Amino acid sequence: MTTVSxxxxxxxxxREDPQLAQHLEKMWEGKxxxxxxxxxxxxxxxxxxxxxxxxxxxVAGGVEALIFRLQISWSNVHLLxxxxxxxxxxxxxxxxxxxxxxPVLSGFSNYLWPLLLGxxxxxxxxxxALSYWIxxxxxxxxxxxxxxGFGPNDGWFNYVPYxxxxxxxxxxxxxxxxxMILLGISTTVGAINFIVTFLRLRCPGMSINxxxxxxxxxxxxxxxxxxxxxxxxxxxxxxxxxxxxxxxFFDVTAGGSALLWQHLFWMFGHPWVYAIVLPAxxxxxxxxxVFCRRPLVGYTVVALATVATMVLGFGVWVHHMFATxxxxxxxxxxxxxxxxxxVPSAVGVFAWLATISLGRPVFTTxxxxxxxxxxxxxxxxxxxxxxxxxxxxxxxxxxxxxxxxLHYVLIGINVFPVVGATYFWFPKMTGKLMDERLGSWNFWTxxxxxxxxxxxxxxxxxxxxxxxxxxxxxxxxxxxxxxxTTLGSFLFAAGVLLFIWNVVKSYRYGVSAGANPWDxxxxxxxxxxPPPPYNxxxxxxxxxxxxxxxxxxxxxxxxxxxxxxxGLALDQGxxxxxxxxxxxxxxxxxxMPDDTLVPLLLALCLTVIAVxxxxxxxxxxxxxxxxxxxxxxxxxxxxxxxxxxAVPAVTERGNG
Amino acid sequence: MAExxxxxxxxxxxxxxxxxxxxxxxxxxxxxEASLFAYLLFSYYYLAxxxxxxxxxxxxxxxxxxxxxxxxxxxxxxSAAVAWAQFGIEHGSRWRLVAGLxxxxxxxxxxxIIQYFEWAAKPFGLASSPYSSLYFTITGFxxxxxxxxxxxxxxxxxxxxxGYFNRVRYAHIHIGALYWHFVDAVWLAVFFTFYITPLLxxxx
Numbered sequence: 001m002t003t004v005s006x007x008x009x010x011x012x013x014x015r016e017d018p019q020l021a022q023h024l025e026k027m028w029e030g031k032x033x034x035x036x037x038x039x040x041x042x043x044x045x046x047x048x049x050x051x052x053x054x055x056x057x058x059v060a061g062g063v064e065a066l067i068f069r070l071q072i073s074w075s076n077v078h079l080l081x082x083x084x085x086x087x088x089x090x091x092x093x094x095x096x097x098x099x100x101x102x103p104v105l106s107g108f109s110n111y112l113w114p115l116l117l118g119x120x121x122x123x124x125x126x127x128x129a130l131s132y133w134i135x136x137x138x139x140x141x142x143x144x145x146x147x148x149g150f151g152p153n154d155g156w157f158n159y160v161p162y163x164x165x166x167x168x169x170x171x172x173x174x175x176x177x178x179x180m181i182l183l184g185i186s187t188t189v190g191a192i193n194f195i196v197t198f199l200r201l202r203c204p205g206m207s208i209n210x211x212x213x214x215x216x217x218x219x220x221x222x223x224x225x226x227x228x229x230x231x232x233x234x235x236x237x238x239x240x241x242x243x244x245x246x247x248x249f250f251d252v253t254a255g256g257s258a259l260l261w262q263h264l265f266w267m268f269g270h271p272w273v274y275a276i277v278l279p280a281x282x283x284x285x286x287x288x289x290v291f292c293r294r295p296l297v298g299y300t301v302v303a304l305a306t307v308a309t310m311v312l313g314f315g316v317w318v319h320h321m322f323a324t325x326x327x328x329x330x331x332x333x334x335x336x337x338x339x340x341x342x343v344p345s346a347v348g349v350f351a352w353l354a355t356i357s358l359g360r361p362v363f364t365t366x367x368x369x370x371x372x373x374x375x376x377x378x379x380x381x382x383x384x385x386x387x388x389x390x391x392x393x394x395x396x397x398x399x400x401x402x403x404x405x406l407h408y409v410l411i412g413i414n415v416f417p418v419v420g421a422t423y424f425w426f427p428k429m430t431g432k433l434m435d436e437r438l439g440s441w442n443f444w445t446x447x448x449x450x451x452x453x454x455x456x457x458x459x460x461x462x463x464x465x466x467x468x469x470x471x472x473x474x475x476x477x478x479x480x481x482x483x484x485t486t487l488g489s490f491l492f493a494a495g496v497l498l499f500i501w502n503v504v505k506s507y508r509y510g511v512s513a514g515a516n517p518w519d520x521x522x523x524x525x526x527x528x529x530p531p532p533p534y535n536x537x538x539x540x541x542x543x544x545x546x547x548x549x550x551x552x553x554x555x556x557x558x559x560x561x562x563x564x565x566x567g568l569a570l571d572q573g574x575x576x577x578x579x580x581x582x583x584x585x586x587x588x589x590x591x592m593p594d595d596t597l598v599p600l601l602l603a604l605c606l607t608v609i610a611v612x613x614x615x616x617x618x619x620x621x622x623x624x625x626x627x628x629x630x631x632x633x634x635x636x637x638x639x640x641x642x643x644x645x646a647v648p649a650v651t652e653r654g655n656g
Numbered sequence: 657m658a659e660x661x662x663x664x665x666x667x668x669x670x671x672x673x674x675x676x677x678x679x680x681x682x683x684x685x686x687x688x689e690a691s692l693f694a695y696l697l698f699s700y701y702y703l704a705x706x707x708x709x710x711x712x713x714x715x716x717x718x719x720x721x722x723x724x725x726x727x728x729x730x731x732x733x734x735s736a737a738v739a740w741a742q743f744g745i746e747h748g749s750r751w752r753l754v755a756g757l758x759x760x761x762x763x764x765x766x767x768x769i770i771q772y773f774e775w776a777a778k779p780f781g782l783a784s785s786p787y788s789s790l791y792f793t794i795t796g797f798x799x800x801x802x803x804x805x806x807x808x809x810x811x812x813x814x815x816x817x818x819g820y821f822n823r824v825r826y827a828h829i830h831i832g833a834l835y836w837h838f839v840d841a842v843w844l845a846v847f848f849t850f851y852i853t854p855l856l857x858x859x860x
Contacts, residue, residue, distance in 0.1 A: 006669065008669055009667070010667070188688055196680040231691070238793070248786045255785060264695060569660070586663070590670075591670045642671060645825055
């Protein structure tokens with residue numbers, strides 16, 4: 001066992017060599033078998049788990065959508081009962097927005113961040129594992145309610161008084177509320193981990209103006225999450241209290257306020273929308289330029305626009321509430337703020353267009369997904385600022401126009417970039433290239449299916465079709481539009497199936513990729529595919545935004561060069577380097593934790609508390625609470641190996 | 657292994673003062689916790705400005721300060737005790753560390769006991785009105801935080817007594833203390849909202 005025998009040391013600088021690699025492998029490789037699987041804290045394994053779990057939820061949410069699309073594909077269909085329909089569209093929204101869109105980006109960021117930053121893991125590897133396990137527990141918790149027949153049924157934003165006990169007596173909303181609180185913990189600890197990693201684990205030389213845009217995207221989203229998530233967790237907790245303990249927060253008849261729910265929900269909800277698109281935009285900002293064979297145009301403004309979008313994103317929540325009768329001054333403020341967001345969004349669009357037009361595009365599948373994202377984002381953005389205008393919103397609110405808008409935004413800015421990112425980074429994750437021919441089929445099926453399915457919704461919305469209706473009479477003029485939408489959604493689903501088929505096929509039979517198949521510029525491509533458990537044999541040292549493109553990008557001003565194969569070895573145990581927050585100067589040698597079951601146990605304990613609250617059984621809650629406290633104490637118990645305790649007195653004397 | 661040289665200067669190893677990852681994590685944990693209290697107090701003010709019958713918000717008029725004010729001072733004193741412990745360990749004094757943390761935990765416990773009497777003296781329950789729901793929920797959230805902080809201080813006192821920390825390695829102490837100072841500081845916001853704003857006219 002390694003022990004920390006001194007408080008400071010001058011680390012060794014070495015060139016990477018097989019002997020050092022072997023030494024690191026021994027310390028960093030996890031245990032084999034079930035124990036290793038359950039106890040791993042490796043960000044790459046956790047990231048891939050996140051991605052696979054999120055895609056499983058994407059498929060589940062997609063199947064739900066296909067079923068209820070059949071119900072409304074023509075007038076007067078009675079394939080489902082109204083209650084089944086309510087649960088299906090609510091669970092669909094919950095799944096896509098909370099269990100797919102956020103977690104899939106956490107997955108990619110988890111996998112990629114340490115590789116992009118030149119670090120050996122996230123700053124808090126055990127917290128990373130905790131974040132995943134809670135996410136999984138929350139997903140299972142929410143879906144078990146659905147499978148037992150009491151899934152949420154009041155729409156994903158769950159307005160009171162529909163969601164109050166008096167109008168919705170079953171356990172549906174209680175399960176939704178508690179599952180969402182659990183999921184909120186997962187998102188919060190994940191967000192904290194990203195922020196600390198950004199501030200502390202960038203490799204030497206990677207000042208904040210040299211990080212990839214994906215880092216800016218996830219960082220911004222994480223910062224937003226730590227401020228926004230408490231609003232929705234609290235809203236759901238207060239709702240649970242109203243329903244189970246007789247409080248009167250949202251109870252208008254007793255002096256509470258139904259609008260309080262809407263405020264708390266959307267104070268979270270709108271920042272969350274940006275949190276589930278900004279990292280995806282970041283992936284495009286990093287991936288697209290690789291296929292245009294040039295750096296991104298306007299790095300600085302794109303980074304600033306990312307942050308600006310999020311800051312403004314905190315001041316627009318009331319545009320979800322324009323029709324609630326708020327005072328005119330409030331409506332004008334929030335309308336103006338909503339429309340101003342066009343500016344930072346347009347900065348991104350023009351930067352991507354300029355990158356394509358000034359570059360020499362290579363039309364790979366990843367490029368097609370990234371480039372089509374620009375088109376879909378523009379359409380979704382335009383319908384967004386249309387509804388940001390109060391009179392237009394009054395006309396269109398709660399119609400299919402809004403459904404079209406939110407799907408163009410969420411599928412256009414989340415799903416398309418995520419699928420593109422999979423084509424782009426799959427070779428890094430698996431060492432295999434994905435099939436480009438199948439990829440082309442995959443792209444065109446998804447792109448045509450998506451637009452065929454969702455564009456007509458704009459028209460049905462303009463024709464007055466309300467969202468969430470169970471069925472409609474003939475003669476409304478909506479039949480053909482809905483039939484086209486349903487056909488388009490099935491075509492889109494076929495495209496998603498092609499994608500999954502391509503992933504499975506390429507994983508088994510794909511062509512070997514090598515370290516840098518796309519000849520890309522950033523650090524993740526400097527290590528092998530897939531990367532070793534310790535990511536980098538020596539810690540890289542970067543002198544530009546494009547460490548692997550420095551030879552070809554002539555820059556007369558640059559005097560320094562990046563060092564990739566020579567750097568700090570940090571081989572006295574599981575170690576990585578902490579650097580200063582702005583300039584990324586070496587600051588400290590971090591001791592990294594070993595694999596442990598404690599995060600899994602803690603996630604289970606928290607789930608027990610949620611189950612106890614669902615049953616309103618205080619003994620179960622207390623049991624879960626005690627186990628939680630014990631798990632946390634075990635987690636935080638000071639360890640000599642992590643450099644957390646004083647060195648034994650004898651050694652201290654020895655050091656003088 | 658071929659050419660190996662030493663880095664130009666020595667770097668600290670492990671969890672050292674405010675450079676420990678846990679310290680940074682606690683900063684952002686506090687940001688998110690502070691946001692939680694901000695949303696709780698937002699709910700209070702939002703419901704406070706809705707129309708209510710006279711004398712129902714706060715229910716029974718402005719709450720009495722006779723327990724709450726001394727209790728506030730006790731909680732602030734516990735923060736001072738913990739800060740004294742922190743300065744102690746920075747100077748290598750283990751007895752000050754143990755004594756300060758122990759005193760901080762004890763004062764935290766006194767705060768909880770007095771809060772219990774404060775709750776017991778209320779003529780209304782959780783489900784009586786929007787005000788009573790807010791009062792018990794928000795002070796309850798705060799008490800839950802005090803309980804967590806109290807457990808943290810107990811653990812830190814125990815570890816300190818076992819000699820786990822010294823003048824260089826005390827990151828755990830600063831991280832736990834930071835949380836305790838936050839729990840105390842946020843009480844001032846809760847106290848101001850419930851006990852002072854009705855005196856300033858925010859009542860029906």
